[in-house]
Amino acid sequence: MKKVLFAASAVGLFAVGSAFAQDVEIATWSGFRKGAASFTFDDGAPSHVTDAGPMFKKYGYKATFNVVVNWNPNWSGFQGLADEGHEIASHSNTHGNNMSGEEASSKSAIEGKIKQKYGVITVAYPNCNVPNESAVLQNYIVGRICNGSWKGMADEMGKDGPSNWAQVPATMTGAEGQLKSTNDFTGRMQKVIQSNGWAAFLTHGFQGKNNGNANYSPTDINAIDGALKWAQQNDKDIWVAPMGHVAMYLKERKASKAQASSSGSTITVKLTHNIKDNISNYDYPLSLRVKYSGSTANVTQAGAKLESKIDGGYVYFDAVPNAGDIVIAGEGGSGPTPESSSSVEPPASSSSATNPASSSSVTNPWGPWNPQSSSGTDAIEDIAFTNQHFSVYRSSDNYIVVGGAQGMPITVYNHMGQVVRVTRGLGFEQKVYSGAKGAYIVRVGNRTFKVNL
Numbered sequence: 001m002k003k004v005l006f007a008a009s010a011v012g013l014f015a016v017g018s019a020f021a022q023d024v025e026i027a028t029w030s031g032f033r034k035g036a037a038s039f040t041f042d043d044g045a046p047s048h049v050t051d052a053g054p055m056f057k058k059y060g061y062k063a064t065f066n067v068v069v070n071w072n073p074n075w076s077g078f079q080g081l082a083d084e085g086h087e088i089a090s091h092s093n094t095h096g097n098n099m100s101g102e103e104a105s106s107k108s109a110i111e112g113k114i115k116q117k118y119g120v121i122t123v124a125y126p127n128c129n130v131p132n133e134s135a136v137l138q139n140y141i142v143g144r145i146c147n148g149s150w151k152g153m154a155d156e157m158g159k160d161g162p163s164n165w166a167q168v169p170a171t172m173t174g175a176e177g178q179l180k181s182t183n184d185f186t187g188r189m190q191k192v193i194q195s196n197g198w199a200a201f202l203t204h205g206f207q208g209k210n211n212g213n214a215n216y217s218p219t220d221i222n223a224i225d226g227a228l229k230w231a232q233q234n235d236k237d238i239w240v241a242p243m244g245h246v247a248m249y250l251k252e253r254k255a256s257k258a259q260a261s262s263s264g265s266t267i268t269v270k271l272t273h274n275i276k277d278n279i280s281n282y283d284y285p286l287s288l289r290v291k292y293s294g295s296t297a298n299v300t301q302a303g304a305k306l307e308s309k310i311d312g313g314y315v316y317f318d319a320v321p322n323a324g325d326i327v328i329a330g331e332g333g334s335g336p337t338p339e340s341s342s343s344v345e346p347p348a349s350s351s352s353a354t355n356p357a358s359s360s361s362v363t364n365p366w367g368p369w370n371p372q373s374s375s376g377t378d379a380i381e382d383i384a385f386t387n388q389h390f391s392v393y394r395s396s397d398n399y400i401v402v403g404g405a406q407g408m409p410i411t412v413y414n415h416m417g418q419v420v421r422v423t424r425g426l427g428f429e430q431k432v433y434s435g436a437k438g439a440y441i442v443r444v445g446n447r448t449f450k451v452n453l
C-alpha cells in the first residue's frame with residue numbers, strides 16, 4: 001500500500017489517495033459564485049431591443065425577455081437578442097387578466113418565431129395571476145409570479161430555489177416597485193451573495209424610452225446600468241444569468257451525481273442525472289472542481305477539450321451532464337489531445353496551443369494591431385460578433401466564448417500576437433479561453449474578432 005502511494009506521488013501529478021467520489025464538487029452556482037441574479041423584462045417593449053439589449057451587451061450579461069404574442073413584438077429584434085444568448089420567454093398570447101388556456105399555445109407561437117438554444121422554457125404571468133399550474137408545469141420549467149412577499153414569501157430564494165416552480169418570485173422594479181435605484185438592486189444582490197441564494201427582478205419599460213405597451217412602473221435605466229456595473233465588479237461572487245438558465249442549472253445541480261475514478265495519471269469523472277420531462281434536456285453546463293495536485297491539466301469531455309484552470313489544489317471546469325466521460329490528464333500525459341488532430345489553423349501554432357510561453361515567435365498574421373488604442377480601462381469592447389452560424393463574446397465570468405462554429409478551427413491570440421489557444425468549434429457554446437486582463441484576437445474559421453477580457 002505504501003509503495004502504491006509513493007508511486008502515485010512520485011509521478012508528480014496527484015495527491016496521495018488520488019480522486020475519490022468526495023473529491024468532486026458541483027458548484028452551487030455557475031463559476032463557484034456565491035449567489036445568482038436574474039433580470040426579467042415583461043411586455044416585449046421596443047426599448048427592450050433598442051436600450052436593454054445594448055446595455056446588457058456592454059457588460060457581457062444576459063437577461064430574460066417575456067413577450068406577448070398578440071402584441072406583435074419586434075420579432076427580428078428579439079431574435080437578435082436570442083442570438084446573443086438572451087432568453088426569450090412567454091408572457092401569454094393576449095395579456096388577459098389570467099392566462100389560463102394560453103400556457104401551451106403561447107409557448108409554441110413564440111417557438112415558431114424565435115429560434116434559441118433552449119427553447120421557450122419559462123413563462124411570466126400577466127398581471128401576476130397564477131394560471132393553471134399543472135398546464136404551466138407541463139410546458140415550462142419556471143412560472144414567474146411577482147413579488148414573493150405578496151404571497152407571504154420572501155422575494156429572494158435560497159440555493160434550492162422556490163418551493164413551487166409554478167410560483168417563482170421576482171421583485172418589481174420602477175415607479176410602482178420596490179427597486180428604484182442602483183443601491184436597491186445591489187442590496188438584493190449582496191443579500192443573495194450572503195445567503196447563497198437567487199434573486200430575480202421584474203422590469204417593464206424605462207423612463208423616457210419607447211416602451212410600447214410596457215408602460216407600467218417605468219424604471220430608470222441608469223439604475224439597472226449601475227446594477228450591472230456593480231455586478232461586473234463583483235462577478236466572482238454574483239452570477240447574472242437568465243431565469244431559465246439559472247433554473248436549469250439549479251435543477252441539474254440538485255439531480256446530478258459526479259463520480260471520479262483514477263487510473264494511472266488520468267482521472268475520469270462521470271457527471272449524470274436522470275431528470276426527464278418534455279421541456280428541457282437539462283444540458284446547461286455545470287461548474288465542477290476536482291481535487292488535483294498537478295500544475296497543468298488537459299480536460300476533455302467525450303474527446304472535446306474543455307476550458308479549465310488550476311487553483312488551490314483543484315482543477316475547475318464546466319461540463320454538460322449526460323454528455324460523456326470527463327477525462328483529466330496532465331498536459332503531455334496520456335489523455336486525449338483533440339487539438340493536435342489535423343488541419344488546425346494556423347498550423348505553426350497547434351503544438352503550442354496549451355503552452356503560450358513557448359509560442360513567443362508566433363506573430364499575429366493579421367497585420368499591426370495596437371490594443372492600446374481601445375478606450376478606457378473599464379470599457380468593454382462591444383463583444384465581437386454574432387450571426388446565424390456562430391458567435392464570439394466575453395462571458396460574464398470573463399471567458400472568451402464561441403458559440404456554434406461546429407468543426408471550425410478557433411485560435412486565440414494575446415496582445416503580443418502569441419497563440420494562447422487552439423481548438424475546434426463544438427457546435428454549442430464553449431469557453432475557449434480565460435486569462436490575463438487585456439485584448440485578444442479570436443480567429444474563427446477565416447474571420448477575426450477582438451475581445452477584451
Ligand SMILES: [Zn+2]
Pocket residue numbers: 042043091095126127
Ligand atoms: Zn405584462
